Amino acid sequence: YRVMNQQVHWLKKALTYSIATYTSQLPSATVNHLISSALKVWSDVSPLTFIPSSTGKADIMIRFARRAHGDSQPFDGPGGTVAHAFGPGVGIGGDAHFDGDEKWSAEHNGINLYLVAAHEFGHSLGLPHSRNPASLMYPTYQKRRLQGSPLSFEDVHRIQTLYGMGIYI
Numbered sequence: 198y199r200v201m202n203q204q205v206h207w208l209k210k211a212l213t214y215s216i217a218t219y220t221s222q223l224p225s226a227t228v229n230h231l232i233s234s235a236l237k238v239w240s241d242v243s244p245l246t247f248i249p250s251s252t253g254k255a256d257i258m259i260r261f262a263r264r265a266h267g268d269s270q271p272f273d274g275p276g277g278t279v280a281h282a283f284g285p286g287v288g289i290g291g292d293a294h295f296d297g298d299e300k301w302s303a304e305h306n307g308i309n310l311y312l313v314a315a316h317e318f319g320h321s322l323g324l325p326h327s328r329n330p331a332s333l334m335y336p337t338y339q340k341r342r343l344q345g346s347p348l349s350f351e352d353v354h355r356i357q358t359l360y361g362m363g364i365y366i
């Protein structure tokens with residue numbers, strides 16, 4: 198079924214993002230860097246660009262939250278689901294939420310925020326899950342290499358199918 202006012206992909210290639218709340222597990226400067234690196238994973242292989250929004254209003258609004266947090270998907274405490282994101286659209290569309298009860302890390306001593314964010318932004322851009330464990334869009338978290346892109350050929354093919362290099366009206 199299709200959620201109301203959801204689109205298959207964004208109808209513009211310059212998307213804004215803002216980080217509304219942070220986690221006590223990492224310095225905010227580190228969170229900013231990991232989030233922009235996770236967005237770059239996708240802008241590197243598509244015509245999309247991501248612009249930080251200082252007004253707070255943005256296409257992709259990012260926050261850390263625990264348990265019930267104002268949408269229909271309360272988080273579950275440590276472990277289990279670590280984050281979720283909404284597909285392209287107005288309002289909550291595109292937003293990415295991270296479970297504040299996880300042990301967030303910039304390395305592999307916990308849940309790596311960069312890898313999770315890159316997965317969530319795949320959803321924010323309209324990508325579904327992959328059945329291939331090598332794919333970033335595989336439904337369960339994998340400790341992947343942090344050097345180079347975490348994207349599989351399938352991930353790249355899917356994002357380029359959605360956004361190609363076409364001209365945007």
Ligand SMILES: CC(C)C[C@H](CS(C)(=N)=N)C(=O)N[C@H]1Cc2cn(c3ccccc23)CCCCCCNC1=O
Pocket residue numbers: 276277278279280281282312313316317320335336337338339
């Ligand atoms: C791919 C992620 C970045 C995002 C997805 C959520 S989403 C909406 N963005 N696709 C996620 O959180 N998957 C769970 C799936 C999952 C794994 N287990 C679970 C135990 C209980 C509930 C869920 C899980 C086994 C225990 C490990 C728990 C920690 C890791 N959690 C996961 O891998």
Ligand SMILES: [Ca+2]
Pocket residue numbers: 272273274275276277278279296298299
């Ligand atoms: Ca959790």
Ligand SMILES: [Zn+2]
Pocket residue numbers: 266268270281294
């Ligand atoms: Zn949420």
Ligand SMILES: [Zn+2]
Pocket residue numbers: 316320326334335336
């Ligand atoms: Zn997912």
